[in-house]
Every structure is written in structure tokens, then in C-alpha cells.
Amino acid sequence: MEKKLGSAAINECSYNLLAIQDTLEILSGKWKVPLICILRLQKKLCFNDLLREVPGISAKVLAKELRELESNDLVARTILDTKPAMVEYRLTEYGNTLEKVIFEMLDWGLSHRKKVTGKDPLNTSSSEYVLQLRKDLPAL
Incomplete structure (x- = not known):
């Protein structure tokens, strides 16, 4: 660029x-x-x-x-x-395009919460958790 x-x-x-x-x-x-x-x-x-x-x-x-x-x-x-x-x-269909944005906010929010509080209630990386959550959702 x-x-x-x-x-x-x-x-x-x-x-x-x-x-x-x-x-x-x-x-x-x-x-x-x-x-x-x-x-x-x-x-x-x-x-x-x-x-x-x-x-x-x-x-x-x-x-x-x-x-x-x-x-x-x-x-x-x-x-x-x-x-x-x-x-x-x-x-x-347009509303469904927000899924990526919401999952990115979830991933960042989980990482931020862990950084600020020092606690990891998931006992896994936030990215792994979000990926699994996405797999578990019904297809669009």
C-alpha cells in the first residue's frame, strides 16, 4: 500500500x-x-x-x-x-453479514477481559473458543 x-x-x-x-x-x-x-x-x-x-x-x-x-x-x-x-x-441476508463483525468483537473482548483481569475462565485461547462456537452454530 x-x-x-x-x-x-x-x-x-x-x-x-x-x-x-x-x-x-x-x-x-x-x-x-x-x-x-x-x-x-x-x-x-x-x-x-x-x-x-x-x-x-x-x-x-x-x-x-x-x-x-x-x-x-x-x-x-x-x-x-x-x-x-x-x-x-x-x-x-445483509444482517447476516454482521456475523463476522460480532465474532471479531467477541474474540477481542475475551482477550481483553483476560488481559485486564488476568483470569481465563475459558482455559483456552479466545480464538479457539470463537472458532468452536462458529462451528456449533447452525449454517446460514
Whole structure:
């Protein structure tokens, strides 16, 4: 990669920071990553099932988080033809692309926790643990 100087380097850095900030904004908060992970594991869930699966989340916050995930094309919402009408949520194909990002965050977080606390509750490398976890997940 060619070394850039002056304003070209600043422009590239600014552009890269915007992309990182976009990612952080989309995944920020207490509930988005857990919702993505649950939908990744369960494939499809109705609103009330999601409410039960995410301990501590309120219906109001769940609705807000799902709307934001949907507006970013990460979650699809389907209204089922039932009485009363039910709504089902699933990760989109695009939403599934976050799997790599989430596993990288898990790997880094486990390594960081071990470094900061000096404890290794896994008794294995975080990378090995993450690889095994990925193998154990159902295929996309």
C-alpha cells in the first residue's frame, strides 16, 4: 500500500473514521447485538417471543430497536395473516453479514477481559473458543 501524504492521508482517515462510526452507531446500545444474535440463532421470532428472549428489555424499547435495525436493512418484518395479526422478525441476508463483525468483537473482548483481569475462565485461547462456537452454530 502506498504511503499517502498531507491532505490525501487526512481525507482517507476521515473517510475511514466515518465508516467505523457508522458501524458503531448501528450496533450501539445495550440491545442491538443481543437481538441480532438471538435472531441469528432462532431464524424467525414474533415480537412477544423476542420480548421473552431478551431479559430486561421493555416492549417500547424492543419496538424502537427493531425499527432501527429494520431501517438499516438488517432485520425484516413480516406481518402474518393471523387473528390477531402477528409480526415476525428475521435477519436479512445483509444482517447476516454482521456475523463476522460480532465474532471479531467477541474474540477481542475475551482477550481483553483476560488481559485486564488476568483470569481465563475459558482455559483456552479466545480464538479457539470463537472458532468452536462458529462451528456449533447452525449454517446460514
